[in-house]
Amino acid sequence: MAIGRGPFAFGTDIWDPSHRFETSWLLSPWALFFCRALFSLYIFTTLVFILAWYCITGATRCTASQNQFSYFTSLTYWGLGFYFLAAAIHTFTYARSGTALLDRFPRPLQALHSAFYTTIIVYPFVVTIVFWGRLYSGHWFTVEFEGWSNISQHAMNSVFALFEIVVARTNPPPAIHMLWLIVVLALYLSLAYITDATKGFYPYDFLDPAKQHAFVAAYVFGIAVGCLILFGVAWGLVWLRRYITETKLGLDGKFAHARAQLSDPDIEMAKHTELLPRESMPRQSMQQGRPV
Template sequence: MKRGIYAVLGVDTPFDPHFSLVTSPVVPPLVLAGLRLALALYATVFVLFRLIYEGVRYHSDGSFFSYFTSLSYIGLLSYFWASGVQTFSYARSLRSASHPPRYALQSWPRPLQFLHLLLHSTIVTFPVIVTAVFWSLLSSPDTLATRYSAWVNISEHALNTAFAGLEIVLTNAAPSLPRRPRSGVALPWVHLPFLVGLLACYLGVAYITSATQHFYTYSFLDPHTEHAKLAAYIVGIAAAEGVLFVVVRYAMMLRAALVRRHTAPERGIAYAYSPSDPAVDAQAAHKEELDDWQEVSETGIAV
């Protein structure tokens, strides 16, 4: 059977039938929504404060978006705003006994569903690349010299990976398994070329910045000083992204397997609260109504 382009890109129909993107194995959906929105708010305040402070004091705000660190951080806060709103939408739907649980993204156009999944793939891998490159190649004794520089560098080059780690560990999002093709919606293999392609596109940004603003965003991208090492750095970062993608993918699969092992089969997915929770009762009641209607339809009895 031929698969459509969106199925190849990881967008199944129906989209996320197990609500993997908006549930957690350890906290209820409403708490997960609050956590995501809190992280989004922190990241937004950080970016706005830095732009305003450094723009007024150092007039350096014009170069902010030339750095991959800044662009990946914008992606991080954008994802947490988007996922937080979607999770809150799902948490509200659980409290309605008259409708099945759902969240807004499930009914949106498939291009937006794909972009959401691709954004998720970036925020669980790019922050780790940023952190590793910064602390191994770019940090200096001035990195933590003042309170402001320490706050900026910890927020951008340490907390970014911590935020990504929370998304990896605290959600039910996981890659689809061969025997359970719709068991998850995260990190399909086809996303890896897109991620490497985005890294390659950033090289264009870096060299456009060099041509227009006359500085290199990262010293190791300067061909005049790095010479042959430049190609090694570029290939090395692309290879590191590939290795990291595999590590994160299988880490999420392991977490999903452990969750299923400690979850009652009849519940299908861990919602992180007891079956007596009113939201779960509402979901079960709606399922019973659907089953009753199916039975009535099959017997031909009108109600």
């Protein structure tokens, strides 16, 4: 499945012919749906509890909750929650009918889902590395709420990202997504300075020119370069997972029953589109009538 060569091109080939976004080499579609739905529920429960906690206990009451939306950590965690919610819905519709809701979307929305996937396998690692490497003070563990919230947002976020890298059948993301990763980071940088102009504080002290002076540019450039490096790492891990599970172990994937009903022309199209013969020609079980 190709998204297109240019930054605004969506491609004209068949979209995700072997349902990579809704299937796993390890879990059945129903099990994958359950995991994604559970992750989404945990993430949203965490976010709502944190907002409520700050409203109830914070010195500035709900102002502290409102300020959460200025932090990249919080925004990316919301992104994780919405991704797993959307992915769970698409996986559910595929497991139930053999056709994912995503398959019926216009191509631009399908391409956006692909880009959304790329953000959730890259940004959580940026958040985790920056927090533990630059922002961690060493005292959060003495307060139960701070310990739990930091583990949830700065450690489990990367666990969720690893799940999508290792367990799903997705292809390595297209290189053009690197551009959009940097664009989103630039937009967040704008938000940080808007926050200072409207609320009088910087979400992160390394963005404050009054404190860091010329080092602000070094921090911004370093995080951008680090993001691109992490994109390369994530790309390599996805490629390695696909190579080991499909090429070496022959684990083509666990499909819904309708997967076995693909006509020969469709299978051949999938074969030539994704360049992976194994996945496109699942072995049939004569007793069950489905891939094994």
